[in-house]
Amino acid sequence: MKPYSELTREELLALRDELRSHYQTLKGLGLNLNMSRGKPCKEQLALSMGMLDVLKGDSILESEDGTDCRNYGGLTGIPEAKRLMGDMMEAPSDQVLLYGNSSLNLMYDTVSRAYTHGVLGGTPWCKLDQVRFLCVVPGYDRHFAITEHFGIENVPVPMGPEGPDMDLVERLVSEDASVKGIWCVPKYSNPSGNSYSDETVRRLAALKPAAKDFRIYWDNAYTIHHLYDETQQDTILEILSECEKAGNPDLVYKFGSTSKICFPGSGISALATSKHNLKDMEKQMKSQTIGHDKINQLRHVRFFGDIQGIRRHMQKHADILRPKFEAVNEILERELGGLGIGSWTKPRGGYFVSFDTLEGCAKAVVSRCAEAGVVMTQAGATWPGGRDPRDSNIRIAPSFPSLSDLKTATELFALCVKYVSAEKLLEQR
Ligand SMILES: Cc1ncc(COP(=O)(O)O)c(C=O)c1O
Numbered sequence: 001m002k003p004y005s006e007l008t009r010e011e012l013l014a015l016r017d018e019l020r021s022h023y024q025t026l027k028g029l030g031l032n033l034n035m036s037r038g039k040p041c042k043e044q045l046a047l048s049m050g051m052l053d054v055l056k057g058d059s060i061l062e063s064e065d066g067t068d069c070r071n072y073g074g075l076t077g078i079p080e081a082k083r084l085m086g087d088m089m090e091a092p093s094d095q096v097l098l099y100g101n102s103s104l105n106l107m108y109d110t111v112s113r114a115y116t117h118g119v120l121g122g123t124p125w126c127k128l129d130q131v132r133f134l135c136v137v138p139g140y141d142r143h144f145a146i147t148e149h150f151g152i153e154n155v156p157v158p159m160g161p162e163g164p165d166m167d168l169v170e171r172l173v174s175e176d177a178s179v180k181g182i183w184c185v186p187k188y189s190n191p192s193g194n195s196y197s198d199e200t201v202r203r204l205a206a207l208k209p210a211a212k213d214f215r216i217y218w219d220n221a222y223t224i225h226h227l228y229d230e231t232q233q234d235t236i237l238e239i240l241s242e243c244e245k246a247g248n249p250d251l252v253y254k255f256g257s258t259s260k261i262c263f264p265g266s267g268i269s270a271l272a273t274s275k276h277n278l279k280d281m282e283k284q285m286k287s288q289t290i291g292h293d294k295i296n297q298l299r300h301v302r303f304f305g306d307i308q309g310i311r312r313h314m315q316k317h318a319d320i321l322r323p324k325f326e327a328v329n330e331i332l333e334r335e336l337g338g339l340g341i342g343s344w345t346k347p348r349g350g351y352f353v354s355f356d357t358l359e360g361c362a363k364a365v366v367s368r369c370a371e372a373g374v375v376m377t378q379a380g381a382t383w384p385g386g387r388d389p390r391d392s393n394i395r396i397a398p399s400f401p402s403l404s405d406l407k408t409a410t411e412l413f414a415l416c417v418k419y420v421s422a423e424k425l426l427e428q429r
Contacts, residue, residue: 003340004421009429016422023372023419026412031373033409038190038351038397040260040317047316048262054302061298069294075285076278081268081297087307088224089256090238091272097281100292103257103269107217108146110253110271113284114180115150119213120250120280125150125180134172134182136164138354138382138393140190143183143219154384155179159192163200170207177210181217187236188222191354191382191395193347195234205242205251216252222350223256224314227322232348240272249274258300260351261310261317268297324398328353328410335414341421344396353396354382361420362391368416374409 007015055061061069063078076082077098086093099106115131118124125131133147137156144154155172157164163186173179184204186196196204204216218239226233243251250273258267271281304310329346332355336342344355357365362379369376377395380386396413398406 019419027372033405034375035409036375036377039400043320051303069298072290074291078297080301085270089272097271099269103255106269122213130178132179135384141381144384163196166203173207173209185219188350191352193345193350198237201237206246218254226349227318328398331410342417355394356392359390362394364420365416374412
């Protein structure tokens with residue numbers, strides 16, 4: 001099949017009619033499928049059931065420093081769990097702070113503290129006329145929602161195959177003191193699946209911010225979420241040490257969690273940053289909590305053992321997820337390859353595929369899918385405020401449905417892309 005842009009009006013009309021009739025047939029099947037949120041499927045969750053058996057009524061619930069994990073205390077977490085999370089996050093354990101069950105909550109609290117109390121003695125953001133955050137787009141809607149919630153202006157910065165547009169980031173960060181942060185998902189990014197190049201990491205670490213309290217919010221949520229073996233994995237430079245080398249030791253907050261390693265919502269989250277930043281944060285945390293869930297921290301350590309245990313566990317996740325990502329790519333390639341009406345990423349890890357339609361088609365594609373029983377992430381969700389100026393980006397989340405449901409859903413999605421694109425091109429003829 002020729003690219004759609006080379007079809008005559010008559011050819012396009014005939015094609016549109018054929019696609020419409022195919023769409024009506026599929027719509028009649030009454031599908032009820034969901035490719036919207038990046039949730040692990042049941043088989044993935046089953047991999048961690050043993051975690052529920054590692055602690056029993058007669059288990060010794062003491063951490064290695066003698067802390068009784070059943071009792072109050074341990075504001076920053078037990079040492080063996082800090083080591084486990086530090087190894088995963090490539091940070092020394094004395095630069096790690098363990099938090100509760102969700103890294104998003106930790107990110108929210110980090111922004112909230114800066115807003116009400118300031119960063120390292122700086123002016124609380126609530127007292128400033130203007131606070132801006134850079135949002136790498138397409139990006140993660142829940143990041144954007146946090147800053148939006150505090151009335152912070154989200155400023156989009158385009159993401160490419162090597163990371164954010166660094167010329168733009170450098171200019172905005174160095175010239176504008178109201179820019180206080182940048183949201184980054186540096187590895188197997190949500191949604192593109194791309195990872196930052198070494199040059200991008202070095203340039204971020206060497207930023208010269210106009211605002212002293214500017215920080216990089218480095219959400220490395222997919223740090224060990226590979227789909228393939230070591231020969232085909234993305235690696236990124238470790239940013240804490242790059243910041244130190246660049247003379248910017250306090251510039252970054254690294255976030256991570258075990259949400260998509262064991263049980264989302266019941267994992268442990270962590271922050272790795274400079275000791276200076278940690279001290280500032282701990283001072284404020286003391287007014288917030290006596291400590292987080294140490295029994296859960298212990299459970300993680302007893303179940304995984306060490307970082308090698310987490311790596312082995314992640315290979316099992318990969319074996320479940322890889323066929324799903326490959327099926328999505330094969331179907332998109334077979335149905336849309338060479339038609340010039342869509343492009344998509346082929347990530348080697350993470351949870352998402354990013355799809356770009358012709359300009360002005362994403363909303364219509366998502367709504368056609370919904371009418372036919374396939375729920376996609378809302379079009380626009382990958383942009384601050386849900387406003388994608390080109391109305392073209394759609395996030396595909398292949399993890400949750402079964403392989404056969406996923407294939408059906410992707411076929412329907414591809415059909416909707418073709419149908420909506422044909423209609424769009426006809427409008428322009
Ligand atoms: C980039 C990113 N960060 C954080 C989260 C949520 O993490 P948590 O469950 O630790 O709050 C997600 C979940 O989809 C994510 O994609």
